[in-house]
Amino acid sequence: MNFSGLIQDFGPLTITGLAQGAIIALFALGYTLVYGVLRLINFAHSEVFLLGSYACLIVWGFFGLDQNSATPNVFSVIGLLLLGLMAAIVISGLTALGVELVAYRPLRRRNAPPLAFLITAIGASLFISETVGVITKRNIKAVPPLIRPADVFVIGNMHVTNLQILIIVLALVMMFVLDRFINRSRLGRGIRAVAQNPDSAALMGVNKSRVIALVFLLGGLMAGIAAVMYDLKIGVTRFDAGFLLGIEAFTAAVLGGIGNLRGALLGGLLLGVLQNYAASLFGTQWLHAASFVLLVLILLVRPTGLLGESLGRARA
Amino acid sequence: MSDVKVDKPAAVPADKKNWRSSGGVRGWFGRQHWAVRTVLIIVFAVLAYLLPYAGDIPVLGPQIITEGIDWPSALFNMSYYVLLALGLNVVVGFAGLLDLGYVGFFAVGAYTVALLTSPDSILKTEWGWLAAVPVALAVAMVSGLILGWPTLRLRGDYLAIVTLGFAEIIRIFATSSETLRGDRGFADIPHPPGSYSDGKPIFGVADATPYYWLGLSVIILVILGVRNLDRSRVGRSWLAIREDEEAAEIMGVRTIKYKLWAFAIGAFIGGLGGVMFAGQQGFMNSQTFILQFSILVLAGVVMGGSGNIFGAILGGALISYIPDRLRGIEDPIFHTDLFGFRFAIFGAIIILIMIFRPQGLIPSRRRAMELKDREKEVAPQ
Numbered sequence: 001m002n003f004s005g006l007i008q009d010f011g012p013l014t015i016t017g018l019a020q021g022a023i024i025a026l027f028a029l030g031y032t033l034v035y036g037v038l039r040l041i042n043f044a045h046s047e048v049f050l051l052g053s054y055a056c057l058i059v060w061g062f063f064g065l066d067q068n069s070a071t072p073n074v075f076s077v078i079g080l081l082l083l084g085l086m087a088a089i090v091i092s093g094l095t096a097l098g099v100e101l102v103a104y105r106p107l108r109r110r111n112a113p114p115l116a117f118l119i120t121a122i123g124a125s126l127f128i129s130e131t132v133g134v135i136t137k138r139n140i141k142a143v144p145p146l147i148r149p150a151d152v153f154v155i156g157n158m159h160v161t162n163l164q165i166l167i168i169v170l171a172l173v174m175m176f177v178l179d180r181f182i183n184r185s186r187l188g189r190g191i192r193a194v195a196q197n198p199d200s201a202a203l204m205g206v207n208k209s210r211v212i213a214l215v216f217l218l219g220g221l222m223a224g225i226a227a228v229m230y231d232l233k234i235g236v237t238r239f240d241a242g243f244l245l246g247i248e249a250f251t252a253a254v255l256g257g258i259g260n261l262r263g264a265l266l267g268g269l270l271l272g273v274l275q276n277y278a279a280s281l282f283g284t285q286w287l288h289a290a291s292f293v294l295l296v297l298i299l300l301v302r303p304t305g306l307l308g309e310s311l312g313r314a315r316a
Numbered sequence: 317m318s319d320v321k322v323d324k325p326a327a328v329p330a331d332k333k334n335w336r337s338s339g340g341v342r343g344w345f346g347r348q349h350w351a352v353r354t355v356l357i358i359v360f361a362v363l364a365y366l367l368p369y370a371g372d373i374p375v376l377g378p379q380i381i382t383e384g385i386d387w388p389s390a391l392f393n394m395s396y397y398v399l400l401a402l403g404l405n406v407v408v409g410f411a412g413l414l415d416l417g418y419v420g421f422f423a424v425g426a427y428t429v430a431l432l433t434s435p436d437s438i439l440k441t442e443w444g445w446l447a448a449v450p451v452a453l454a455v456a457m458v459s460g461l462i463l464g465w466p467t468l469r470l471r472g473d474y475l476a477i478v479t480l481g482f483a484e485i486i487r488i489f490a491t492s493s494e495t496l497r498g499d500r501g502f503a504d505i506p507h508p509p510g511s512y513s514d515g516k517p518i519f520g521v522a523d524a525t526p527y528y529w530l531g532l533s534v535i536i537l538v539i540l541g542v543r544n545l546d547r548s549r550v551g552r553s554w555l556a557i558r559e560d561e562e563a564a565e566i567m568g569v570r571t572i573k574y575k576l577w578a579f580a581i582g583a584f585i586g587g588l589g590g591v592m593f594a595g596q597q598g599f600m601n602s603q604t605f606i607l608q609f610s611i612l613v614l615a616g617v618v619m620g621g622s623g624n625i626f627g628a629i630l631g632g633a634l635i636s637y638i639p640d641r642l643r644g645i646e647d648p649i650f651h652t653d654l655f656g657f658r659f660a661i662f663g664a665i666i667i668l669i670m671i672f673r674p675q676g677l678i679p680s681r682r683r684a685m686e687l688k689d690r691e692k693e694v695a696p697q
Contacts, residue, residue, distance in 0.1 A: 041473045106671045111690045115414045116670055118473055119618055122416070122611055123666025130608075130660035243607075247484070250477065285492035292481035299474050300466055 006280045011158030013276040019164040019233060021272020022171035026226035027249035028256075028264040029178065030096070030219025036259030037195045037215045040114070043121035044099045046246025047128035048220050052092035052227030053237045054132065056084030060144050067142035067235075077146055081228075084146075089224035096220030099124050100213060125243075133239035140238045143231045167229045174225055175265050178218065182261060191215060195259070244288055248275070251295040257305030266306060364532055367391055368525045382637075384644025384655065388524035392596055394636040395531025396589045401616045401632025402538050402625065403585025408614065409622035409680065410546060411578035412558030413468070414476040417483030419610040421583040423490065424459045425590025426600055428452035430502035431495075437502060438495055445506045445595045456587025457580050464579035468572055483610055490602035501601025505594050519595070527596045534592065535629075538585055543625060550577055559686060608659050615662045619669050621676025623683040630678055635662060 006013070027049055034042040060080060065072075072080065103120045149161040182188040193201035194211045202208045230245070231237055252271040256263025271291060278290035298305065345353065368388045371381040381387040400422060407415045431437045432448040467478045490496045507519040508530065518526050545551055553574040556564035565571050594600055612635050620631025639658035647654050669676065675684040 041477065103667055103671075107674075110674075110687075111693055112670075112674060112687070113690060115412070115472055115476075116674060118414060118476055119614070120667050120670040122614070123663045123670065125663070126608065126611055126659050127663030127667065130657070130663060134656055134660060247477075247481070254474075283492075285488070289485050289488045289492075292485050295481055296467070296478055299470055299478060303470070303474065 002281055006277060009157070009280060011156050013280055014273055015158055015160055015164060017273035017276035018269055019167045019272070020275070021252075021269035022168045023226050023229050023233065023268075024245065024249050024252045024272055025265045025268025026171050026174060026222045026229070027245060028253040028268050029175075029222040029261065031250050031253040032256075032258050032261060032264040033191075033215050033219045035253070037191060037212060038104075040104070040117050041121070041250070042099070042216075042219070043118060043246075044103065044124040044128065045096070045219060045223060045249075046242035047125050048092045048096045048099070048242075049223040049227050049230075049246065049249075050129060050132060050237075050239070050242030051095045052088035052220075052224040053231050053241060054141070055091035055224075056088040056228045056231060057141060057143060057237065059083050059087040060146070065144035065146075067144055069144055071145050071148050080146060084231075085225060085228050088228045089221050092224030092227060093217050093220035095128070096216040096223070097213060100216040105209070129239050129243060136239055138239055140236045143235050143237065145235075147232055163232060167233060170225065170229065171265075171268075174222060175261070178222065179261055181218075187211075187214060247295075248288075248291045251291045251298075254295060254303075254305055255298050257307040260305065260307050263305055263307035270306075361536065365529060368528060382640045382643060384642075384653070385640050386524070388528055390637065390640040391528040392524045392531055393640060394633045395528055395535060396592050397613065397616065397636035398535055398629050398632035399531070399538065399589040399592065400586055400613045401620065401628040401635075402535070402542060403582045403589070404613050404617050405622060405625065405628035406542060406545075406585065407578050407582035408617055409624070409628065409683075410551065410554040410558070411575055412472075412554075413575060413578060414472060415479045415579075415582065416476045416610055416614065417463075417479035417481070417486075417607075418582070418586055418613055419605050419607070420463075420479075420483035420486045421456050421460060421586030422590040422593070422609075423483075423486050423605040424583075425452045425456045425587030426594040426604070427490065427496060427590075428455045428587075429591050429594040430505050430600060434502035434505050436497065436500075436504070445508050449591050452591050453584055453587050456590070457584045460579045460581075460583025461576060463583075464576045468575045468579065480607070480610075483605070483607060487602060487605050487607070490605065496602065498602050501599060503599050505598050505600070507598065508595050521598070524596065527592070531592055534588060538588070539625060539629075542581075542585075545581065546625075550574060554578060555682070612659065612662055615666045619665060619676060621678040621680055621683075623680030624676070624678050627676050627678035627680065631676070 027045075030045045030048065031042060034040055034045070060083075063080065065080070071077070099121075103124045104117060107116055107120060147163050147166070149163045151159045152162050152165060153160055182191060190201070190206045190211045191214065193204065193206050194208055198208055201211075230241070234241075248271060249268070252267035253264050254267070255271055256265070256267025271294070274294065275287050275290055279287040282290070345356070348356070368391055371377045371387055373380075382390040385393075400418065403421075404415065404418045407413050407418070429445065429448045429452045431439055432441050432443045432451060433445060435442055463479065463482050467475055467482075470478060491498045507517065507521075508527075510518040512518060519530075520526075546554070553564070553569045553571075554577075556567065556569050557571050557574060561571055593604075613632070616631035616635035617628050618631070619634065620629065621627025638661070639655055642654035642658070645654045647657070674687055
């Protein structure tokens, strides 16, 4: 137990934790949206993220970028970033839709028991990640240095870099946009209606299948953005990158209250920071174990999470 | 007072139909005289014991045996996978609890043996394999209870995630802690005792056939135990919990108690698999217990037919046999060993089975009916 280290590095640990937490929060939205509507843990969501993290690398690869190339100038960085984001969003969105159509819809049509969905989800997750594993020969893939981390401002020993600001701001903006979409738009009202009561919503003329597809798509889009941010922050990706982060994202969703969008944000940021503190206290090898222990504790003490499960009950 | 004696069994009324009166292999088998059934079972068991010599069958033999790994070793691998599938079948198939961290119990069993017997262990006890077995099984069972006690109150899908977390914590612990030695692992774990009359050990390094026979014998004992449990009060409670937990609770089934039973028995059988594994390999480290392994066993149970003992056996054997058969064969596109595809293949198989044959290859009749029942309740889309 290294308390003095934790106190000394409190600032830096917090800011890196927030950046990691922002990625986790975006990732967690997919779990929370699907759970809010279908009461289903979309186990394959981690692979939605994984394919996004490869999609942007492939696009950057088209422009001849690899881990050794120099950082391009500002305008091309912005252009490349947008292209990468677009590729990741499209691929992740399509993957999420594909999983829903192939793995979940046939089961829903048969009114399969809830655990059957989880089992197919695991199958889909294993299939996608292992196929990527075979194709990449299980090697890590390095990310081109699009953004060199540089200090923007320094408070005490807390160095805040441009990348951290980009990640946190982008996550907050996406959260805000999604929150407005769910709470204000017509489609968002459909989502909330199905979350409250699927059969009544269907009787009121909401196209249930379309709403469910939309929910998967939205989760996929957010995971795509998270994937690009992850690539830039961590610098490498691998066929099992989605899995561990997926468990963390799920933990974050449960921590904030699964089914609750703002809960996912709160849970993500909190988890990112807590993980860093735990790693500083007990050593970095326990970073992932910390999130599992936290998950178990939350489920035992307060299974509805900090803000409660409430996609359906969100204010109109 | 009417004294009606029925000499001939009348046509079985529809609500009294059971597996004996149904068509198919199981129905036919059930209608045979008990002597015929015993003989058939013995013949089947003898054939299973003779499997290591399957390679000697003309024409067919070479197609069956594995190329990249010697056949008795492949058979032994199948035997501990079958054990794991049987144990997971108790948890998932009988009690309906989705346990994604089943490999955790396998690890607990194997690590306990390693700690007690290996010279690398900090305990320095260096017991024989046989002496460590009961301790390892007890520890595995207790770990099942420890995991189950707080978590079994959770809803089904949360339970799944927590058990998955449990297995990951065990893996991380095995990788990171000094006591469990991470990647370096434990070497020189002793083999099971016993030697031939000329002094050579029965359980050596070169030939895995005796290990397979040991595994098969353990499997037969486990089948007998599990089958009797399933037909007892415990088994009926599991069934009630699986079909409707709340209704079971109201009817006086102590759900937590019987769920804990399922977890403990599952953990026991999983630990048994770990014990056998440690005894045969002689070496193990933290890389042995990856999460995909749990999911593979789950795939086996689901594929074979969860809730049916013979389904679980078939599934468990297939998840080990298919990859071992593919070992040493190169694929034409990526030029990797086809063995590397095993998890991807089983991922796809899980999806296909759940979509097209959710009851599995050898279904449990009762579970198949439960699925049919639910299908009728589906609301129009």
